[in-house]
Amino acid sequence: MHDHNGHNHDNGDDSRHTFSGRKIDPPTVSPNMTVPDLIKFYGSTGYNARRLAEAAEILQDMIDTGSTVCLTLAGAMTPIGMGKTISKMIEAGFIDWIVATGANVYHDLHFAYGLPVKQGHFDVDDDVLYAKQIVRIYDVYIKEMETLQAQDLLVQKDIAERSDEIPKNASTADIAYALGKAAKENAKYSDKSFLVKAYEHNVPVYMPAIGDSSIGLNMLPLLLEGKGVFPNTILDVAESAAILWKSKRSGGLELGGGVPKNFFQQTGPALYQILKIKEGGQDYLIQMTDARPDTGGLSGATLQEGKSWGKIKTSHRGNVIVYGDSSVYFPLLCSYALSVCKPRKQKEIYAKKDKWVQEMKKIYFANSNKKKS
Numbered sequence: 001m002h003d004h005n006g007h008n009h010d011n012g013d014d015s016r017h018t019f020s021g022r023k024i025d026p027p028t029v030s031p032n033m034t035v036p037d038l039i040k041f042y043g044s045t046g047y048n049a050r051r052l053a054e055a056a057e058i059l060q061d062m063i064d065t066g067s068t069v070c071l072t073l074a075g076a077m078t079p080i081g082m083g084k085t086i087s088k089m090i091e092a093g094f095i096d097w098i099v100a101t102g103a104n105v106y107h108d109l110h111f112a113y114g115l116p117v118k119q120g121h122f123d124v125d126d127d128v129l130y131a132k133q134i135v136r137i138y139d140v141y142i143k144e145m146e147t148l149q150a151q152d153l154l155v156q157k158d159i160a161e162r163s164d165e166i167p168k169n170a171s172t173a174d175i176a177y178a179l180g181k182a183a184k185e186n187a188k189y190s191d192k193s194f195l196v197k198a199y200e201h202n203v204p205v206y207m208p209a210i211g212d213s214s215i216g217l218n219m220l221p222l223l224l225e226g227k228g229v230f231p232n233t234i235l236d237v238a239e240s241a242a243i244l245w246k247s248k249r250s251g252g253l254e255l256g257g258g259v260p261k262n263f264f265q266q267t268g269p270a271l272y273q274i275l276k277i278k279e280g281g282q283d284y285l286i287q288m289t290d291a292r293p294d295t296g297g298l299s300g301a302t303l304q305e306g307k308s309w310g311k312i313k314t315s316h317r318g319n320v321i322v323y324g325d326s327s328v329y330f331p332l333l334c335s336y337a338l339s340v341c342k343p344r345k346q347k348e349i350y351a352k353k354d355k356w357v358q359e360m361k362k363i364y365f366a367n368s369n370k371k372k373s
Contacts, residue, residue, distance in 0.1 A: 035335040051322040052329055055286045056336045058320060059253060062284045063094050063341045068247035068349075072264050073100040074256030074299070076137045078108040078194070079117055080327060085334050087197035093344030094337055095253075097243055098198060098205045099260040102213020105176060105205060106151065107142075108195050112187035113154060115147040148214070155218040158182035160227045167354075171235040173204035175215070177350060180205070202348035204243075208236050209259040235357075236263070241270040242356035243349060245277065251284025251318070253333070255326040257291055257299025265311040272310045275364050281311045285319040286333075288326035 027044045030037070043053030062069055071086065089095045110117050120134070120141030129136055133144035142148060159166075162178045180199030183190050190196045198205050210216045210231060222228035244250050244267040254261045268281025291300030304315035312319060322329055 034339065035332060036339050039332070039336050048323050051320055052332065054320045055288075055322050055329070056333055058251075058284055058286055058318060059333055059337050060340055061318075062249075062251045063337060063344065065249050066344070067249035067251050067283060068096045068243060068347060069094060070243075070250075070252040070264050071095045071098045072252055072254040072256075072260035073098065073104045074254075074258035074260045075101075075326065076103060076107065076140070077255055077326070077330075078104045078111075079137050079140045079142065081111075082327070082330065083108045083111055083194040084192060085331055086194035087191075088338065089334055090194065090197045090201050090203050090346075091343075092338060092341070093346045094341065095203060096347045097203060097240075097349050098194075099240070099264045100205060100207055101258065101260060102207040102210045102215035105179070105195055105207055106155070106214040108193050109151060109154070109179065109183055109187075110142070110147055112183040112190050112193035112196060113151070114188050115150055116143050117141070117147065152214065152218050154182075155179065155215060156221060159219065159229070160222055163227065163229045166229040168229060169235060170229050170231045171204075171239050171353075172207040172210050172231045172233060173236070173239065173350065173353070175210070175229075175231050176205035176207060179215075198350075201346045202350040203346070204239070204350040204353060206236050206240060206263065208233055208263040212259075237266075237270060238357050238360070239353045240264070240267050241275065242353060242360045244268065244282070245271055245360055246352075246356050249283045251282055252286070254285065254287040254289075255330055257287070257289050257297070257301075261287065262298050265306055265309075268311045269309055275360070277360070277363050277367060279310065280313050281306070281309075283313050283318055285312055287321045288324065288329045289321060290324060 025044065027041045029041065033041070039053050039056045042049035086095065118141045120136060120139055122139040124136070126136060135142045135144055135148060158179055159175065162182060166174050166178050176195060177199055180195040183193055184196045184199055187193065195205060207213065207215060210233065219228060219230060223230065240263065252264050254264070265282065265285070271278040272280070285303045285306070287303060289299055291297055293300045293302050303312060303319040303321060306312045307315035
């Protein structure tokens with residue numbers, strides 16, 4: 001992998017410290033530029049425009065080399081309507097598994113069921129909104145009764161009614177699969193939900209912090225009433241590790257940071273540090289974030305830093321952080337990938353994950369027994 005200076009970032013290459021980069025020749029903006037035109041324009045400039053062009057190049061490489069691609073979703077992406085963009089990438093075979101906040105899954109379902117979400121305002125009196133039963137996510141308005149409480153009843157009903165279909169020892173991907181299946185069968189606008197698209201193409205959707213979301217809140221009545229199936233989040237850890245173990249090449253496209261970012265990136269340490277069955281971590285990491293690295297938070301931690309933990313193969317190439325708002329960058333990256341990459345056959349990981357965990361378990365025990373003897 002070369003960056004947009006044509007520099008290889010391998011160890012021992014000191015070209016970064018020479019005046020050998022591509023000459024900046026002011027590019028021309030033109031009417032009706034395509035997204036690939038725009039990305040090429042960005043790639044010949046600097047700052048986060050150039051980082052976005054690097055991200056596009058890495059994403060293209062990930063897809064074209066047949067890598068397993070994970071999308072991580074932090075921040076409220078689905079309430080602003082990003083669900084269909086994710087669906088398009090799933091359809092093209094460009095996203096193989098997803099790690100999301102429970103909130104992104106919950107709000108995605110509003111669109112499938114036609115529950116109201118509207119553009120609102122960010123400079124408002126929230127006491128007034130509360131009195132009017134309007135819930136706000138920055139400049140997005142959601143109705144308390146007609147949307148949230150209506151959705152709550154649907155989630156509770158779907159999990160309770162499908163508890164026979166959900167494995168007794170369930171990962172959060174099994175819960176997401178059941179919710180996607182229910183929306184496919186019952187929702188009027190199922191084509192507007194990425195969760196339905198993930199269900200249709202066997203793309204597992206993990207919610208490792210499920211308790212920190214309305215999906216988790218809706219499992220509370222089920223817990224008290226003794227109904228439903230409750231996920232084993234350590235099984236999420238096993239399944240995600242098995243996905244990396246089974247992938248020849250692997251990478252991620254991270255929207256924001258938070259739990260989804262780290263849950264995906266910890267697959268390398270799970271295999272190397274804990275199970276001791278595979279070294280290396282991810283081949284590629286792209287992150288879009290507005291978080292700073294110097295405060296010690298994971299959301300802002302540089303991807304290079306992850307090499308010291310074994311989260312990424314090398315800190316020298318195949319990774320980039322684009323600083324800014326993923327609501328701007330993500331659609332551009334998706335449009336670029338859909339423009340320049342050939343569709344791929346879906347990997348259908350959801351249908352294989354249980355078998356992979358069993359195989360991984362055998363290897364783990366075989367290695368443990370060798371050490372004991």
